Amino acid sequence: xxxxxxxxxxxxxxxxxxxxxxxxxxxxxxxxxxxxxxxxxxxxxxxxxxxxxxxxxxxxxxxxxxxxxxxxxxxxxxxxxxxxxxxxxxxxxxxxxxxxxxxxxxxxxxxxxxxxxxxxxxxxxxxxxxxxxxxxxxxxxxxxxxxxxxxxxxxxxxxxxxxxxxxxxxxxxxxxxxxxxxxxxxxxxxxxxxxxxxxxxxxxxxxxxxxxxxxxxxxxxxxxxxxxxxxxxxxxxxxxxxxxxxxxxxxxxxxxxxxxxxxxxxxxxxxxxxxxxxxxxxxxxxxxxxxxxxxxxxxxxxxx
Amino acid sequence: xxxxxxxxxxxxxxxxxxxxxxxxxxxxxxxxxxxxxxxxxxxxxxxxxxxxxxxxxxxxxxxxxxxxxxxxxxxxxxxxxxxxxxxxxxxxxxxxxxxxxxxxxxxxxxxxxxxxxxxxxxxxxxxxxxxxxxxxxxxxxxxxxxxxxxxxxxxxxxxxxxxxxxxxxxxxxxxxxxxxxxxxxxxxxxxxxxxxxxxxxxxxxxxxxxxxxxxxxxxxxxxxxxxxxxxxxxxxxxxxxxxxxxxxxxxxxxxxxxxxxxxxxxxxxxxxxxxxxxxxxxxxxxxxxxxxxxxxxxxxxxxxxx
Numbered sequence: 001x002x003x004x005x006x007x008x009x010x011x012x013x014x015x016x017x018x019x020x021x022x023x024x025x026x027x028x029x030x031x032x033x034x035x036x037x038x039x040x041x042x043x044x045x046x047x048x049x050x051x052x053x054x055x056x057x058x059x060x061x062x063x064x065x066x067x068x069x070x071x072x073x074x075x076x077x078x079x080x081x082x083x084x085x086x087x088x089x090x091x092x093x094x095x096x097x098x099x100x101x102x103x104x105x106x107x108x109x110x111x112x113x114x115x116x117x118x119x120x121x122x123x124x125x126x127x128x129x130x131x132x133x134x135x136x137x138x139x140x141x142x143x144x145x146x147x148x149x150x151x152x153x154x155x156x157x158x159x160x161x162x163x164x165x166x167x168x169x170x171x172x173x174x175x176x177x178x179x180x181x182x183x184x185x186x187x188x189x190x191x192x193x194x195x196x197x198x199x200x201x202x203x204x205x206x207x208x209x210x211x212x213x214x215x216x217x218x219x220x221x222x223x224x225x226x227x228x229x230x231x232x233x234x235x236x237x238x239x240x241x242x243x244x245x246x247x248x249x250x251x252x253x254x255x256x257x258x259x260x261x262x263x264x265x266x267x268x269x270x271x272x273x274x275x276x277x278x279x280x281x282x283x284x285x286x287x288x289x290x291x292x293x294x295x296x297x298x299x300x301x302x303x304x
Numbered sequence: 305x306x307x308x309x310x311x312x313x314x315x316x317x318x319x320x321x322x323x324x325x326x327x328x329x330x331x332x333x334x335x336x337x338x339x340x341x342x343x344x345x346x347x348x349x350x351x352x353x354x355x356x357x358x359x360x361x362x363x364x365x366x367x368x369x370x371x372x373x374x375x376x377x378x379x380x381x382x383x384x385x386x387x388x389x390x391x392x393x394x395x396x397x398x399x400x401x402x403x404x405x406x407x408x409x410x411x412x413x414x415x416x417x418x419x420x421x422x423x424x425x426x427x428x429x430x431x432x433x434x435x436x437x438x439x440x441x442x443x444x445x446x447x448x449x450x451x452x453x454x455x456x457x458x459x460x461x462x463x464x465x466x467x468x469x470x471x472x473x474x475x476x477x478x479x480x481x482x483x484x485x486x487x488x489x490x491x492x493x494x495x496x497x498x499x500x501x502x503x504x505x506x507x508x509x510x511x512x513x514x515x516x517x518x519x520x521x522x523x524x525x526x527x528x529x530x531x532x533x534x535x536x537x538x539x540x541x542x543x544x545x546x547x548x549x550x551x552x553x554x555x556x557x558x559x560x561x562x563x564x565x566x567x568x569x570x571x572x573x574x575x576x577x578x579x580x581x582x583x584x585x586x587x588x589x590x591x592x593x594x595x596x597x598x599x600x601x602x603x604x605x606x607x608x609x610x
Contacts, residue, residue, distance in 0.1 A: 035441020
């Protein structure tokens with residue numbers, strides 16, 4: 001008892017310093033975790049969380065029986081999968097191009113331009129895509145017409161959207177990604193290149209046999225960590241760029257947009273909570289698994 | 305100033321022309337960057353286009369008929385956008401200052417080996433990165449139990465502690481020489497003094513990076529407003545833009561009396577685009593000035609993911 005009091009006195013300043021941060025996490029992260037019981041209740045606002053009646057797995061049964069579960073799961077996995085793959089290729093490719101430029105001031109200027117979209121909010125990106133894609137007077141349809149092609153009603157043609165969203169995703173994130181790979185390239189010992197040049201290797205051979213192999217570890221780790229988060233979608237991209245258009249849901253509705261809509265638009269709290277818990281649990285497992293693999297490859301890069 | 309630059313530019317250009325592969329490389333990247341800029345150009349040019357010309361000719365990268373009508377229209381009654389700017393500025397400043405202080409304190413505690421419960425507390429912070437309760441419980445907690453709907457704090461509090469930033473700061477503190485803390489302890493400094501007078505001054509680069517990412521996070525946020533704000537006078541900038549894009553009438557509802565005064569139909573399409581341009585402006589300038597700090601931040605912690 002005395003030792004505890006002593007230890008408490010010793011640790012008091014630390015506890016006081018950590019208090020605001022710990023309290024905020026407690027309220028905004030841990031309290032909601034206890035709220036996952038809502039998924040097993042027939043939630044009624046007037047009764048509150050604790051007094052709403054339990055319904056067991058009924059919300060999950062509804063979710064399983066509705067066609068929406070398969071749709072949002074497949075869309076989330078396929079679209080995020082596309083983003084991961086295309087993002088990887090684009091980031092590495094752009095980093096390779098920028099790295100080859102000898103005029104460093106020009107390379108910096110190019111980098112500035114491709115990094116810029118990272119700073120633009122998804123709402124503004126929604127404006128950009130509207131200016132390009134709206135069917136009355138958007139730029140893309142004007143270009144199509146000027147070369148004699150039929151204009152496309154983009155906002156009511158779901159089949160194009162996996163590609164549109166992938167392009168927008170790349171546009172917004174490739175600057176960020178290429179910075180990481182450029183940094184990794186700076187770490188490669190220049191003697192490798194000197195030796196290769198002495199042996200008569202050309203630029204492409206140098207990239208193929210020196211640069212890329214050195215980037216593989218970073219590529220693998222970043223991809224694995226991205227796969228660990230594959231169950232979480234970038235809400236802003238799917239909500240603002242599609243303008244939350246219900247005609248596009250078949251290919252653009254993901255778990256996050258569905259949960260938001262079930263909660264705020266349809267006020268179907270049971271379904272929203274069930275889908276949300278499904279995302280949290282599967283997402284948790286995926287992060288654990290991907291982290292375990294990362295840890296086996298490179299313990300330094302693992303999250304924990 | 306100009307004189308020495310010109311021959312140099314000329315020299316560089318000659319070098320470039322002599323080297324064919326570099327020339328191709330520049331051509332490729334230039335076309336990529338041009339593609340990257342098109343969306344921005346289209347919105348900016350639309351904001352300077354005459355309303356009827358825009359409807360007739362469509363969006364382009366150059367105004368088909370130059371006009372300042374959209375900006376004049378906004379200037380008639382700028383209160384709506386100024387108010388949103390104000391909300392966003394308050395949220396960004398208060399959120400960034402509080403966030404950096406709270407997160408650096410937490411990171412300091414997790415960094416000090418003298419703290420007995422360091423490991424369990426680190427796990428407490430870290431676990432929130434792996435698992436969360438999801439949107440529904442959070443939403444019900446904030447709206448029904450904390451009663452934070454339509455308040456300024458709801459735009460700040462949920463974002464104050466970003467676990468990822470906390471660990472970034474702690475990692476940075478660990479790179480500082482141990483002797484600083486030890487000798488301060490011997491001199492009788494308490495934990496507050498060590499935090500305030502030793503760790504903080506030595507960590508300005510890391511603090512600046514975290515601060516910039518906080519500024520970006522608060523400035524660009526629409527998510528909290530989408531969930532918790534429906535009072536137009538509390539709309540932050542991004543959410544106001546969303547409201548306008550969803551419903552152009554939102555613009556005119558505010559200025560309908562003015563529209564009657566000027567007795568012309570408000571140029572809604574182009575005004576929307578002008579609002580977006582006004583919102584992008586400061587971000588663009590800040591970006592050009594500060595981007596190298598962001599790049600440093602990404603290379604500092606980016607390897608571990610976003």
